[in-house]
Amino acid sequence: MTTATRRALVVRGGWEGHAPVAITDLFLPYLKDQGFAVETSDRLDVYTDAGLLAATDLIVQCWTMGEISAEQTRGLVRAVEAGTGFAGWHGGVLDSFRGDLDYTLLTGGQFLMHPPGFHDHTVQPRPERAEHPVIAGLGDFGVHTEQYWVATDPDIDLLATTTFPAGPDRDHPVVMPAVWTRTRGAGRVFVSAIGHKADDFDVPEVRTLTERGLLWAAR
Template identity: 80%
Template sequence: MTDPLRRALVVRGGWEGHSPVAITDTFLPFLKDHDFTVETSETLDVYTDAELLAATDLIVQCWTQDEISAEQTRGLTAAVRAGTGFAGWHGGIIDSFRGAVDYQILTGGQFLMHPPGFVEYPVHLVPERAAHPVIAGLADFAVHTEQYWVMTDPDIDVLATTTFAAGFPAGEGRDHPVVMPAVWTRTRGQGRVFVSAIGHKADDFDVPEVRTLTERGLLWASR
């Protein structure tokens, strides 16, 4: 017996370098296969529609940079606190709306910088969280993409990390490696939030572990 039909809202836009439409389109069949009706929006004004958000089980956001109004922020955060799930990846969720403190509190993290270009790096799953449904049964893996250096809230549940070698950023005189959250979850009120720092380009999701944990993250976050 399948779950009753759920409702997903995909909000996409902002800087085109993260291909918000093309990449989110690759997740629409997955959501539909898991009994979601899916609506897409290319305006942030959808966050002011309280009735729509209250009827939405999952918001998938891919909206890089740009600005969000106080009214839009209030609508989004109120919906999540009331139980609507919120999920996304890379700059579409943690390089968004830098001037909105309440939005940063919602996501629990913010992109700050990355090494030039794409780099090969391993992603380590946190052993203590191995049973979490987002990463259960997966193993450490490697990706070749942007490696995000992030600032995070201490009140997040880190599921995977990446390590920056000593000496980065250049000129800081750092002589030791730095372990950085790469995938995490958190709750805000009654709502769940899923964040992955991986996903700059479409072929990042060709890595089976990246695709799997992202899809699981969407399901985990849903009401």
Template identity: 75%
Template sequence: MTTDTRRALVVRGGWDGHQPVAISDGFVPFLKEQGFTVETSEDLAVYEDAERLAATDLIVQCWTMGTITREQSANLAAAVRAGTGFAGWHGGIVDSFRADVGYQLLTGGQFLMHPPGFHDHTVHVLPERADHPVVAGLDDFAVHTEQYWVLTDPHIEVLATTTFPPDELRDRPAVMPAVWTRTWGAGRVFVSTIGHKTDDFDVPEVRTLTERGLLWASR
């Protein structure tokens, strides 16, 4: 265990299909081992407490869809801008609060669609990002899960991609960001589109890059 004590806040809820409690609980022991005190909230009202957010080193969000108020969104963005880290995976971070443009600017991306069901695809770690602490030492790896089509901000730093093959609507492959980071003022944001189900994190590379992403984002 590290000697530093940092504060992590896990905010979870929304659509139950992404198992927000079960999956986020899987990362709580890791955060504690890394020296964090961890609190959880299943109510977006926690984003109304600006002082609490400002005193938090890392917010891990697993909240799919739902509605965020203007005050909650503004407080979250302000906390990150001042240095609080923000991180998450899959729909818990990029399929949240679809009507809130400010939130989408904060995350740097928004889920649009995925092909039906789970299927095999490869996550490609970009060679030019191979020294980034989130993906250092990781090679391309295979997953069997949802593959997200996302709309993204040009200012994100893409660490890994997936490729959609041509289909009846598209005559050529589409390379899509799958894992990225960004800065927001003094704060850091980490996003992975992988993580629909608990066993997605049984893939060693998925688990590793997610854990590293949480640490990278933290103040």
């Protein structure tokens, strides 16, 4: 195991349907192997601990729904602006704290809906961003899981998309953001819409881009 030289904070909680503990546990050994000392928290008040966040190189959040206080959001945003990385996937980052504009402006997107159940769809890394370290060397790949319809900020670096087919509620296919990055001040943000269930990460490309995204976001 690599000697710890950086610090990661995993903040997990909220709706249990996204298995925040079990799924984030999948990535703890990887982070430790990459040289992070890892701490976990099941309390959003950790975002008000300015000293802790200043010493943290990466925050991994998996907290679906719930409410966040203005003080907590302010602490998180300030930490990212100062250089702490922020990363997450699926509802743990995109369906968090709906209605908090400052949080949504940090992540660059918000979950709106998904078709019922799980279904097969293709994730397509964008060829024009093929050299980005998160998706370098990855081609199109299939998943069988929820497909998120999201609202996104135009100011994101879009790395991969999925396509919703034409159907009763739309008369043409719609290309939807699925993976992106952005910066906020000195900090980096990584967001993936993929990861409703643990076996989503058994798809090699999903696991790879998520691990790379965590490292990319870290200070």
